[in-house]
Amino acid sequence: MPESTLPNAQSPLSVWLRYLKKLHTSVIALGLDRAAAVAYKGKLIKPASKVITVAGTNGKGSTCAIIEAILLQAGYSTGVYSSPHLIRYNERVRICGEELNDGRHTEAFAAIESLRGDISLSLFEFGTLAALWLFIDNNVDVVILEVGLGGRLDATNIVDHDVSVITSLAIDHVDWLGDNIEMIGFEKAGIFRANKPAVCGEPEPPASVAAHANDIGAQLYQVGYQFDYQKDGEVWHWQCSTFKFINLPIPHLPLPNAATALMVLNLSELNVTNECVVAGLSSVTLAGRMQFISKFPVVLLDVAHNPHSAAYLATQVAALKQKNSVKVHAIVAMLQDKNIAATLREMKAIVNVWYPASLSEPRAATASTLASHLSKGVMCYDSPTDAFYAAEAASNGMSDIIIVFGSFYTVGEITNFLSKRE
Structure with a gap:
């Protein structure tokens, strides 16, 4: 596209999306160097005082939505980045539970375009950086990032986050992540951080998850060990070594993801009451999931x-x-x-x-x-x-x-x- 026809902050969102799809040679381009270079330049590495990154084969979107719903009930302002979208690109970014209008996205795209210089970015990398810019611009309290593909080399992994999450593990995306569960476990565990909590909601994870946590000194919290839950008729109970919730409402999203979300919140050092948990679980929904x-x-x-x-x-x-x-x-x-x-x-x-x-x-x-x-x-x-x-x-x-x-x-x-x- 000639310099004179480059989109700007006032260009339609559809024009920007067409431009971004042609910007990089491949749709999927795993690796952190490109996005990290732009993020450091734009001071996007820490988009909020508290950041939670969620990886996994299934259940990422549901876990993010449950964390978001409970935190909103607790009075926190939230920013959620997820993918892919169902109908509109705008679905990928939520501020305090709401989508943003086209103009805010094009403003963010223009900001990233000015930052990147001659660095080639995939659509996902560009969108991730734009989401981080929007979170900072909106001054949110908590950012919740859904990993796109894998974890270790996903663009979301450039962020300095406080709690890491693996929701579930199964063989998928074999062309990119490998064809055995140990390799996939290692790729997902690549989001773990030294001396920071890492939550695993997969009941029987491959040994590579715990091994990587041990290698880097991450604090692993495994369902069935450090936390657990039980369904009891029309309610359910959750407990860890220091805390428990009883008689919780069963959400419209998968219960294992809700249990994982509660462990994340327990480790986040955020102020969340029993009433906020009940209200969040009762109200949470996510388009396209049950x-x-x-x-x-x-x-x-x-x-x-x-x-x-x-x-x-x-x-x-x-x-x-x-x-x-x-x-x-x-x-x-x-x-x-x-x-x-x-x-x-x-x-x-x-x-x-x-x-x-x-x-x-x-x-x-x-x-x-x-x-x-x-x-x-x-x-x-x-x-x-x-x-x-x-x-x-x-x-x-x-x-x-x-x-x-x-x-x-x-x-x-x-x-x-x-x-x-x-």
């Missing part, structure tokens, strides 16, 4: 896209199915680099009717590829929207369950379709 958007029929959106997350989704849907004795209709569209066979296998026991669909993304698997892992005679659809129309027409509107899963792209398309239809 998101119920209709009752007749029940429509459930979840971005589950690997075997680990699909297994959790299947458990939750099975409980709903058992209560209501209904049919489950599943719209699924996935990216081709995911473990399609194992992910669909986790869902087969609870799905009655399948609607495999193609996505317009270049990395997407075709509907016929998905169908090859299902029973013979399954009809294929050109898009999740087409599949959704078919599921609506075939379902019993008063009792059946329609679930949409497989990718952020899948859930994003249906979310966008439904919002426009309403």
Whole structure:
């Protein structure tokens, strides 16, 4: 793009995003040097007095949202950075629980553009730096960063953070993180910091997690050892060696992530009361994660896209199915680099009717590829929207369950379709 046509702070957000996508040679470019150089130049390394960084295969967004909800109840101003988004880029940054308008993002992009000089940045690196700039500009009390990919070499790892978190561990992104759980554990544990707390919510982590914590002198807090939780009917209890919560409300997000979030808050040295925890857990939601958007029929959106997350989704849907004795209709569209066979296998026991669909993304698997892992005679659809129309027409509107899963792209398309239809 010629110098005269470079976007500025007043340029539309869509213009900036097109520019940033062309700025770097590859979409994914792991490594800290580029982003760190710009961050140090712009004094972005410590964006708040308290910073929490959250890594993991699944559950990162939910854990961030739970921490955010409780801290907002406690009166703290918060900044959350997460990815990917479902519909709008603006979803990636929240200040005190709210998205920012386009103008604030373009202002931040212009600031980073002026800082970077001739340093080439990927879209994710640029967006991460812009988010840090926004947090500092808004003077938030606590920043919560969701790691994009892995941990050790992810752009979020340039930040000087106070508490590190691993939510869960499973094999995913094998092209970037390795094809065995020990390698993946090491990459995620790369966010740990010497002499600072590191929380692990994976019940059976690979040895590489504890080994890395020990090597660098991080203080590891492991679920089942330093903290634990129990579901007790319609409530749950949480405890560590110094504190406990009893009779907590069960949130709309996965309980293991809530338990991990409470340990993070316990170690953060922030002032959080029992009342704040109860209020936060009762109110927290996150788009695309166990998101119920209709009752007749029940429509459930979840971005589950690997075997680990699909297994959790299947458990939750099975409980709903058992209560209501209904049919489950599943719209699924996935990216081709995911473990399609194992992910669909986790869902087969609870799905009655399948609607495999193609996505317009270049990395997407075709509907016929998905169908090859299902029973013979399954009809294929050109898009999740087409599949959704078919599921609506075939379902019993008063009792059946329609679930949409497989990718952020899948859930994003249906979310966008439904919002426009309403």
